[in-house]
Amino acid sequence: MDQPTIQDRVRTYSRPSDLKITDLRVTDIVGAPMRCCLLKIYTNQGIVGLGEVRDGASRTFALMLKSRILGENPCNVDKLFRRIKQFGWHARQGGGVSGIEVALWDLAGKAYGVPVYQMLGGKFRDRVRIYCDTDAGDRPTGRDMGRALKQRMAMGFTFLKMDLGMWQAIHEPGTLSMPTGELDKWRTYHSAGRRKVNTPEERAIRNRDYDFHNVMHPFTGVHLTEKGLDFLEQYIAEVRDEIGYEVPLAIDHLGHIALQDCIKLAKRIEKYNPAWLEDLVPWQFTDQYAQLSRATTVPICTGEDIYLKENFKPLLEAGGVSVIHPDVLSTGGILETKKIGDMAQDYGAAMAIHMAESPVAAMAAAHVATATENFLAQEFHSVDVPWWDDIAIGLAKPIVKDGFITVSDKPGLGIDDLNDEVLAAHIDPDLPGLWAPTDQWDNEFSWDRVWS
Numbered sequence: 001m002d003q004p005t006i007q008d009r010v011r012t013y014s015r016p017s018d019l020k021i022t023d024l025r026v027t028d029i030v031g032a033p034m035r036c037c038l039l040k041i042y043t044n045q046g047i048v049g050l051g052e053v054r055d056g057a058s059r060t061f062a063l064m065l066k067s068r069i070l071g072e073n074p075c076n077v078d079k080l081f082r083r084i085k086q087f088g089w090h091a092r093q094g095g096g097v098s099g100i101e102v103a104l105w106d107l108a109g110k111a112y113g114v115p116v117y118q119m120l121g122g123k124f125r126d127r128v129r130i131y132c133d134t135d136a137g138d139r140p141t142g143r144d145m146g147r148a149l150k151q152r153m154a155m156g157f158t159f160l161k162m163d164l165g166m167w168q169a170i171h172e173p174g175t176l177s178m179p180t181g182e183l184d185k186w187r188t189y190h191s192a193g194r195r196k197v198n199t200p201e202e203r204a205i206r207n208r209d210y211d212f213h214n215v216m217h218p219f220t221g222v223h224l225t226e227k228g229l230d231f232l233e234q235y236i237a238e239v240r241d242e243i244g245y246e247v248p249l250a251i252d253h254l255g256h257i258a259l260q261d262c263i264k265l266a267k268r269i270e271k272y273n274p275a276w277l278e279d280l281v282p283w284q285f286t287d288q289y290a291q292l293s294r295a296t297t298v299p300i301c302t303g304e305d306i307y308l309k310e311n312f313k314p315l316l317e318a319g320g321v322s323v324i325h326p327d328v329l330s331t332g333g334i335l336e337t338k339k340i341g342d343m344a345q346d347y348g349a350a351m352a353i354h355m356a357e358s359p360v361a362a363m364a365a366a367h368v369a370t371a372t373e374n375f376l377a378q379e380f381h382s383v384d385v386p387w388w389d390d391i392a393i394g395l396a397k398p399i400v401k402d403g404f405i406t407v408s409d410k411p412g413l414g415i416d417d418l419n420d421e422v423l424a425a426h427i428d429p430d431l432p433g434l435w436a437p438t439d440q441w442d443n444e445f446s447w448d449r450v451w452s
């Protein structure tokens with residue numbers, strides 16, 4: 001029997017043209033603060049690519065693509081992306097394609113010894129500005145929220161975000177109008193039933209929760225009353241009173257309210273100088289975004305649920321947004337997000353980046369942010385998760401320091417590996433297993449021809 005050669009035994013990093021994908025495995029963790037599906041793509045040369053499915057999405061979105069990439073050279077990132085892109089769609093459904101694309105870039109970087117930002121064209125900045133999305137406990141007042149945001153500023157954050165909309169007003173009588181009885185349904189089914197179901201009753205609750213969250217904003221019949229507008233104006237006035245007017249303050253989660261209510265609220269709060277208003281109506285309603293942008297001086301923003309560059313284009317062409325807000329794990333991945341940013345720049349729009357996941361997603365986004373000129377700020381949700389930094393091995397800690405991420409010159413995403421001890425301590429109990437075999441996906445097949 002032939003003795004193994006040195007190249008069989010030693011990780012050389014030097015044969016990228018012979019690199020082949022041999023396996024894809026996943027681990028789901030909870031409490032980061034979202035549920036995160038981390039993924040690894042393994043190769044015949046010992047190097048492993050790290051990726052992640054969009055927060056809260058199913059691992060199946062990635063696993064069903066395994067048979068479509070096995071045996072291929074991961075350095076052919078764009079070719080493989082184009083092969084699998086038909087299996088993505090908007091929001092979480094883009095998570096499998098995007099997560100795999102990120103892992104391919106990590107592998108290409110590790111194979112050639114180059115950081116991802118360099119492969120995208122190099123740096124526009126050394127540090128990536130992070131904006132901090134902030135909660136302030138159950139039913140905070142504007143003043144509570146202002147104090148919570150002030151603590152973020154004391155940590156070095158230079159850009160802030162909070163929620164302002166129907167969820168702030170929902171417990172205050174007389175602030176919302178909607179068909180009688182609907183309010184109770186909203187209170188009952190909001191975020192109910194997102195865990196594993198064991199009984200028909202639990203499944204019924206999950207199904208109602210699903211229905212409830214998929215009614216588009218114009219069809220809920222929810223409107224803000226004059227009292228509701230007063231209440232929300234008072235809330236942001238108290239926030240600004242605490243944090244001052246100089247720090248940018250973005251606003252998210254207005255709730256599933258109609259275009260006309262969004263315009264009313266935007267006009268009311270213009271003088272509090274919001275950095276942007278986010279996801280006011282579904283992104284598909286291009287003309288409604290154009291109406292919004294013309295009706296207020298507050299910058300209008302959307303994009304975290306949009307898959308592919310081609311779906312950002314109508315919004316930009318119509319002048320519907322001043323800020324785009326892609327998530328690297330929904331757009332189709334790193335290269336697609338870079339292309340989206342560059343396209344937005346041509347229309348005079350800035351790019352913020354949505355990010356609510358682990359350090360893998362944070363670094364994927366930070367490499368795009370480093371290499372894209374019109375970048376504004378990248379989101380971060382995990383200030384209050386003490387073990388978040390420890391998920392990744394090989395990054396300078398803390399990963400977010402004084403409100404910025406600094407991207408290193410290490411190959412790929414710059415992460416050596418993931419910390420199995422930390423992952424094991426936070427595995428999703430509904431999806432147990434740490435990098436368990438996925439052989440059952442090796443022969444997943446359909447006739448994937450897109451055209452006849």
Ligand SMILES: [Mg+2]
Nearest residue numbers: 252278279304
């Ligand atoms: Mg958002």
